[in-house]
Amino acid sequence: MIDMDKLVDIEKSTQSKQVFWDQDIYDRELERIFGRCWLFLAHESQLEKPGDFFTTKMGEDSVIVVRHTDGSLKAFINSCTHRGNSVCTADSGNTRSFVCNYHGWVYGTDGSLVDVPLKERCYHDELDMSTMSLPSIRVESYRGFVFGCFDEAAPALVDFLGDWGWYLDTWMVGAGEGAELIGPPSKSILKCNWKVPAENFVGDGYHVGWTHASALEMLGGELGGLAGNRANMPFDELGIQITTRHGHGFGVIDHAGIGIHEKREGYAKFLQETQPGVAEKLGQPRAELYDGHWNCTTFPNCSFLYGTNTFKVWHPRGPHEIEVWSWVIVHKDMDEDTKREVVKQAVRSFGTAGTLESDDGDNMVNSTRNNQGRHTRANNMDSRMGVGHEGPHPDYPGIVGSSFIGETSYRGFYRFYQEIMSADSWDAIRAKDEQWADCFPNKDYWKDRLAAKAKSGGQ
Amino acid sequence: MHNIEAKDRVSMQVHYDVSQHYYQEATLLQEREYQTWLETFVAKDIHYWMPVIERRYAKDKRAEPTPYDMAIINDDYDELKQRVDRLGTGTVWMEDPPSSVRFLLSNIEAFHTDKEDEFVVRCNFITTRHRGQLEKSQHVGGRTDLLRKTEGGYRLARRKIVLDARVTEDKNLYIFF
Numbered sequence: 001m002i003d004m005d006k007l008v009d010i011e012k013s014t015q016s017k018q019v020f021w022d023q024d025i026y027d028r029e030l031e032r033i034f035g036r037c038w039l040f041l042a043h044e045s046q047l048e049k050p051g052d053f054f055t056t057k058m059g060e061d062s063v064i065v066v067r068h069t070d071g072s073l074k075a076f077i078n079s080c081t082h083r084g085n086s087v088c089t090a091d092s093g094n095t096r097s098f099v100c101n102y103h104g105w106v107y108g109t110d111g112s113l114v115d116v117p118l119k120e121r122c123y124h125d126e127l128d129m130s131t132m133s134l135p136s137i138r139v140e141s142y143r144g145f146v147f148g149c150f151d152e153a154a155p156a157l158v159d160f161l162g163d164w165g166w167y168l169d170t171w172m173v174g175a176g177e178g179a180e181l182i183g184p185p186s187k188s189i190l191k192c193n194w195k196v197p198a199e200n201f202v203g204d205g206y207h208v209g210w211t212h213a214s215a216l217e218m219l220g221g222e223l224g225g226l227a228g229n230r231a232n233m234p235f236d237e238l239g240i241q242i243t244t245r246h247g248h249g250f251g252v253i254d255h256a257g258i259g260i261h262e263k264r265e266g267y268a269k270f271l272q273e274t275q276p277g278v279a280e281k282l283g284q285p286r287a288e289l290y291d292g293h294w295n296c297t298t299f300p301n302c303s304f305l306y307g308t309n310t311f312k313v314w315h316p317r318g319p320h321e322i323e324v325w326s327w328v329i330v331h332k333d334m335d336e337d338t339k340r341e342v343v344k345q346a347v348r349s350f351g352t353a354g355t356l357e358s359d360d361g362d363n364m365v366n367s368t369r370n371n372q373g374r375h376t377r378a379n380n381m382d383s384r385m386g387v388g389h390e391g392p393h394p395d396y397p398g399i400v401g402s403s404f405i406g407e408t409s410y411r412g413f414y415r416f417y418q419e420i421m422s423a424d425s426w427d428a429i430r431a432k433d434e435q436w437a438d439c440f441p442n443k444d445y446w447k448d449r450l451a452a453k454a455k456s457g458g459q
Numbered sequence: 460m461h462n463i464e465a466k467d468r469v470s471m472q473v474h475y476d477v478s479q480h481y482y483q484e485a486t487l488l489q490e491r492e493y494q495t496w497l498e499t500f501v502a503k504d505i506h507y508w509m510p511v512i513e514r515r516y517a518k519d520k521r522a523e524p525t526p527y528d529m530a531i532i533n534d535d536y537d538e539l540k541q542r543v544d545r546l547g548t549g550t551v552w553m554e555d556p557p558s559s560v561r562f563l564l565s566n567i568e569a570f571h572t573d574k575e576d577e578f579v580v581r582c583n584f585i586t587t588r589h590r591g592q593l594e595k596s597q598h599v600g601g602r603t604d605l606l607r608k609t610e611g612g613y614r615l616a617r618r619k620i621v622l623d624a625r626v627t628e629d630k631n632l633y634i635f636f
Contacts, residue, residue, distance in 0.1 A: 091513040091625070093521075184513040186531050188627035213550035218541055228550065262538070323626060328529060340527045353509065353532045353632035355545055361630030362553045 002028060008418035010439045013387055013407070014380035015414055020193040021371035025421075026319035032421050033300050034059030037246075038140070038147040038160045040302035040313050041065045041075060043181040043327075045144065051094045051109055057315045057323070058148055063137060064088050064098065065146060068109045073141065075148045076111035076134035087134065091184060098134075111136050143172035144180060153426045163397035164248035164298065170286040171306050174278035175270070176333035181311055182343050185325040188352045192364035194301055194316040195417075197324070200360065201295050201303030201312075202249040203241055203401075203409030206385065211363060215355045222259035223293070239292065239404030241386075242396060243412020245436050247299035247420075251404040252292040257307035259293055260356065261345040266338030270331065285395040297409075299416060304329060309342055310350035310357075320368055326351060383410040391445035392437070399440045402449070408440075415439055460506055460526055461619045463605055465570035465579040477569045477580055477606065480613045485562035488635050493543040496635070502607055502614035507534040509620040509636070531632055532620070542633070559589045560634055569606075576608045577616070586636060588629070596629035598622055602636065 002025060007016040019025055042054045042065050053066040055078060062078040064087070078086050080100040087098040087107055097114065098107045106115035111134035119127055138149040140157035142165060147157050158165060172178050190197070200207065209216070209226035216227035225231035239256075243249040257271060258264045271291050279287035293307035304311040306329065315323040328346040330339045350357045371377040386406030393400040401408030415436070423429045469477070480500075487496045509532040510524040526533060534542065545551060563585040570579045586598045605617035620636045 089514070090516045090519070093516055093519050095516075182529055184511050184529055186511045186529065186627070187625060188629065188631070190630050211552070214545050214548040217548050217550065218545050262541070343527075343529060344533050347530050347533055348538055351531055352627055353634075355542060355633075358631040358633035359551070359553065365630060 002421075004418050004422040008414050009380070010411075010415055010418065012380075013384040013411055014382055017371045017377040017379055017381055019417075020196065020368050021319055021377050023319055026316070028421060030059045030316070032423070033417070034150075034316070036149070036151040036154055036420065036426065037300050038149045038154065038157050039300075040298065041139070041146045041148045043145055043183075044073070044141060045180040045332075046092065046183060047073060047146070049094060051096055052092075053088065053095060053098075053109070054092045055088050055090065056313075056325075058137070058150065059316060061150075062086065063148060064134075065139065065148065066095075066109045070110075073139045073146060074110050075137040075139045077137070079134070080105055081113065081132045081134060107134055143168065143178050145172070151426065155426065155430070160246055161248065161298070162246060163244040164246070166397055167242070167244075167250065167286070167289070169282060170278065170289050171329075171331075174282060174286065174290055175274035175331045176277070178332055179329055180332050181327040182330055182339070183327045185313075185327050186347075186352045187326075188324050189317075189321060190324050190361055190364060191321050192368040193319055194314045194322045196364040196367050197312070197314050197322070197360070198297045198299075198301055198303060199410055199413055200364070201305070202247075202297035202299075202413045203243070203251055203295070203407055205239070205241065205251045205253070205295065205404040205406070207360075207363070211359045212356050215349070215359065218355070219260065219262065222256040223253070235403040235405050236389075240393075240396070241390075241401035241404055241406050241408045242398045243401075243409040243415075244398035245416075245433065247413045247416030248297065249398075249409030249412050250294050250296035251401075251406075251409065252289050252294050253404050254288070254292050256293040257291045260305075260308040260349045261342070262348070263341055263345060266334070266341050267345075270334055270338055274331075274333075295404075297413065299413065305350065308349055308356075309346040310354075312350075324352075383407040383414065387411075388442045389445060390440055391442045393446045394450070399437050400446060402445070411439070461508065461603065461605075461617055463572055463577070463579055463617070465572065465581075467571050469569040469571060469578060473578070474567070474569050477578065477613065478567050480606070481564055481567065481580075481582065484615075485564060489561055491546070491557060493546055493635065497540060497543050499611065500613070500615055501536065501539065502616040503536050504616055505534075505536050505539060505618070506616075507532060507539050507618050507620075509533075509622065509632070512621065512625070514625050531622075531627075542635075553590075556591075561587050562636075563587075572605075578606045578608070580604045580606050584636065586634060588634060598627070598629065598632070598634070598636075599624070600636075 039058045047067045050067050050069045064078045065075040068074045085100050085102040087100045104117040108114045113129045113132040209229040213228040239253040241251040258267050278290045297303040301314040309329040311327040311329050313325045328343045330342050386401050389402035390408045511529045564582050566583040568581045581603050583601050589595045600622040603619045606613045607616045
């Protein structure tokens with residue numbers, strides 16, 4: 001029996017350690033989270049020409065996403081409707097059809113079954129091929145980022161992202177033609193629960209100074225002061241943290257966007273030149289965020305760092321293991337040299353061999369593995385940092401936390417986690433659209449703080 | 460950058476020298492003498508590279524990855540030096556207690572190039588890392604190096620490392636190959 005109210009205590013800001021370990025909870029996650037949410041599949045720049053395909057995963061299901069001959073994007077389950085073998089075994093490519101290696105069934109780029117060997121003689125021409133298409137998956141794009149969803153009742157992607165889309169536009173729309181991803185993705189196995197990196201990216205500015213002390217010490221620059229938490233910094237003045245409907249969230253360190261990049265002349269110049277355009281197009285609040293360093297998770301399992309520009313998907317492989325797929329974010333309008341510079345720097349920091357990435361793995365593995373102990377997992381995890389120091393903001397949608405170091409977006413992530421795990425359907429989730437932020441009761445936090453600031457003559 | 464043409468195979472003596480050089484290098488890295496390795500085995504114009512290689516159909520005619528593409532490691536000397544320096548900061552928690560890394564090198568083939576003092580050397584490797592109580596990983600692949608003979612011995616000027624696994628079965632690849 002899974003009691004979500006017990007596993008996630010909204011009032012106390014705790015989560016049972018069982019959520020990182022138990023098989024029955026994981027099975028429900030596959031059904032209710034990975035089976036219902038929009039999951040990142042690919043970027044359209046990988047799928048420009050008809051027949052361009054990319055194979056990926058949604059939860060533990062193998063999925064093909066492909067540009068159909070009519071120009072639309074299609075996605076379907078990579079499993080033959082005859083006996084279940086894969087119909088595509090390459091990572092990516094261009095093809096006119098997908099042919100099963102087992103008996104040679106042939107599917108078109110819309111997933112329809114177009115040829116069956118010996119159909120006339122052995123099926124006696126009685127096989128209704130129109131009923132044997134590969135199971136199709138909803139596909140929608142947001143600013144070129146392609147997502148898939150198994151649930152017909154789920155809201156449109158743009159509504160699933162909601163206010164999070166408003167923030168994403170800062171860099172997806174802000175500069176010229178928007179952003180794209182550079183791949184192919186590097187892939188690695190991390191023996192942790194999928195939520196550990198998802199929660200880390202959604203809202204863990206706290207670990208940066210300590211976990212990454214060595215790399216920050218070496219790098220110096222804007223973020224060097226965080227190393228070892230030694231510097232006396234006014235954290236409430238250096239950035240904010242935000243959670244939005246459906247569990248998405250992020251933290252921003254102001255004006256520190258490219259702080260992790262060692263070689264960054266091109267990127268710095270690009271940001272400087274494009275920032276005024278962001279203000280014109282989207283207004284000053286988002287222009288303020290544009291040159292910040294963002295740590296983000298699009299619920300449930302797609303995380304990225306804007307600034308450092310690594311873009312990751314955490315594919316679950318059981319409750320205790322994930323596959324990490326890593327791309328690099330670049331702006332389409334960057335010149336080739338700048339794109340190359342960004343790719344090289346992003347890989348150096350947060351690639352599989354990255355100087356910062358390497359710090360995180362142990363924490364994530366041990367935070368999972370320790371729960372093998374039954375007395376260990378009988379306890380709770382805590383995420384109360386900054387409770388009450390958060391609320392609605394006049395300029396920024398969602399719930400805004402006082403600093404980039406705080407656990408506002410952890411709380412938002414697990415609030416929605418509890419909601420979607422408890423809900424029977426998307427209708428039940430929609431019914432709570434107006435109340436979702438009730439668990440952040442300090443509605444006047446920003447009103448009071450901004451008023452106090454204005455009174456003292458601050459900006 | 461890495462497409463330097465391999466000419467004739469080297470003599471038995473040079474092959475022996477190169478092999479011994481590799482074993483010394485492996486010993487230094489196993490003993491975590493990274494600074495010594497960097498200062499005495501690595502050329503200042505090093506390009507140290509591990510590309511990402513997709514699984515593609517045989518008929519796929521797209522180009523092989525270049526150092527301008529997505530990679531796992533793509534370091535020049537300064538970047539390699541940072542990798543080494545980081546391990547000396549005393550705050551790399553995951554390396555305390557340190558990992559045990561071991562290098563098994565084989566199939567060493569060395570060739571002359573257009574330049575008298577430069578050699579293309581290929582080899583296969585199995586690199587293992589053991590950590591903590593039970594944690595172990597193993598990486599199998601091939602290396603293609605450009606070694607330059609100097610008065611102070613051979614210096615590594617290029618290293619392309621290709622892993623055979625598409626998905627790395629390890630939490631990171633912060634290992635010198």
